[in-house]
Amino acid sequence: MSHSLLLLPLLACLFAVSSLAHESTSGLHPVVLVPAYSCGNLDARLTDKYRPPAAFPWCAARKGKGWFRLWENHTAVELDPKQVPCYAGQLRLVYDHVAGDYRNAPGVQTRVVAFGSVRGFGSDDPAKKNMCMEKLVKTLDGVGYRDGESLFGAPYDLRYAAAAAPGQASRAFSKFTSSLARLVEHASSRNGGKPVILVSHSLGGLNVNEFLNQRPLPWRKKFVNHFVMLSTGVGGGTVVLQFLASAIGSLPPPSDVLSFTNTSRSFASTLGALPSPKAYGHTPLVVTRAKNFSAYDMPEFLAAVGFSGRDVLARYVMRALPVTLNFKAPLVPMTSVTGVGVPTASKLVFWDGDFGAQPQVVYGDGDGTVNVENVLALGTVVGKDPEQPFFRSVIVPNTTHMGIISDDWALKHVVSEILEASRATHHYSNI
Ligand SMILES: *[C@@H]1O[C@H](CO)[C@@H](O)[C@H](O)[C@H]1NC(C)=O
Ligand SMILES: *[C@@H]1O[C@H](CO)[C@@H](O)[C@H](O)[C@H]1NC(C)=O
Ligand SMILES: *[C@@H]1O[C@H](CO)[C@@H](O)[C@H](O)[C@H]1NC(C)=O
Ligand SMILES: *[C@@H]1O[C@H](CO)[C@@H](O)[C@H](O)[C@H]1NC(C)=O
Secondary structure, three states: OOEEEEEOOOOOOOOOHHHHOOOOHHHOOOEEEEOOOOOEOEEEEEOOOOOOOOOOHHHHHHOOOOOEEEEOOHHHHHHOHHHHHHHHHHHOEEEEOOOOEEEEOOOEEEEEOOOEOHHHEOOOOHHHOOOOOHHHHHHHHHOOOOEOOOEEEOOOOOOOOOOOOOOOOOHHHHHHHHHHHHHHHHHHHHOOOOOEEEEEEOOHHHHHHHHHHHOOHHHHHHHEEEEEEEOOOOOOOHHHHHHHHHOOOOOOOOOOHHHOHHHHOOOHHHHHOOOOHHHHOOOOOEEOOOOEEOHHHHHHHHHHOOOOOHHHHHHHHHHHHHHHHOOOOOOOOEEEEEEEOEOEEEEEEOOOOOOOOOOEEEEEOEEOOOEHHHHHHHHHHOOOOOOOOOEEEEEEEOOOOOHHHOOHHHHHHHHHHHHHHHHOOOOOOOO
16 A cells, blocks of 8 residues: 655656656556546437427427537537527426436537547637647657557537435446446457556546446456546535635626526536535535535535425435545556646635626635545545555646646646556556
């Protein structure tokens, strides 16, 4: 067992990646990439059951006309802003009380695009270039990894959370985990039976960690060499609180489908990304004169920012929170890599209790999105688990949430970690 917190000095490099550029991948383990929230693309088709909102009858134009790119299609909404409420409405989830699960809005069918390939994720929005591991793919290509041979991608539907509490259905996540299990097995068998390195970014990390915990331990030992988790803590973050509060009273910007309150608030992933008591404890995250909200007070916070209906609050408590609290060591060798040194919202002050107003933001340390405390909590939750075979936390200074997969300097560290994991096959030997 070995845990260490490695603070990398600014110019230190574990390896000079360039010197490895000519090494063939024959000795390396296959890599499966699991990208961030919003990276997985979705195709949709509208069936006879689809009814457009009364105010937007043109939304029915695609009815019966086959598959089209619903997410992400920045091009479509940019070219024709009339389409924005159509895409936003078609992307909504509804909760089916009979099935006890989320599903698409009536008349909308969806599928994740190109599961298995690293070409299946990314954004067509020029402003989001390199947010979905594009540069990491390029860098891995530079050291010999090839899509479909030694490099694979596992995009997922951004709207769904990593699992649901025991006893509750989560068909979308179950489908993702069985596809991912088959992909990992395929990647391994295509590479001489070598176990796989799973590399996640941001929210993808919660999905991978939950996936691993659901697989039988012998399966994990046989097929998973290492889990490299980038920019993720033990659960959620304050960034979601700011997003939910700021949605009140503001009109959606014309081209941002996810800024439609009705859309993003309908996602299971929104409830799944609320700050975890495991990371934040009783620290006040939202401060008003009358009341403070810690990670334990999320039902009250949701009500305060206008989530209506008892059932959505109950769904958070009964369905989402148990999954968040169940975050635990994956019991495969794991390396966490994260940026720090970037001001990161740690507390939102709405002193007068007016959540529609701009909050006064108190900043702490982190990568601009994830608070450093959240990532450091991995050292306890994963590193101190006596059954965890190997855990290391790598802190990359002055690096943002996106910088970790797009700044050349940070990428070198990430690829070094992947290559090092690829070499170190001894990690299970001492347990
Ligand atoms: C987005 O939608 C437009 C207009 O319907 C379509 O031409 C384009 O191919 C779509 N983008 C993708 C990536 O499918
Ligand atoms: C949002 O949902 C509410 C209730 O479901 C509905 O009344 C309202 O029209 C919706 N707004 C938009 C922009 O779709
Ligand atoms: C809220 O938390 C702050 C510390 O951030 C504390 O000073 C204040 O007394 C708390 N207010 C209430 C109403 O508990
Ligand atoms: C981070 O960047 C700032 C400004 O660019 C610089 O002043 C500081 O020394 C850097 N810190 C580290 C640890 O690299």
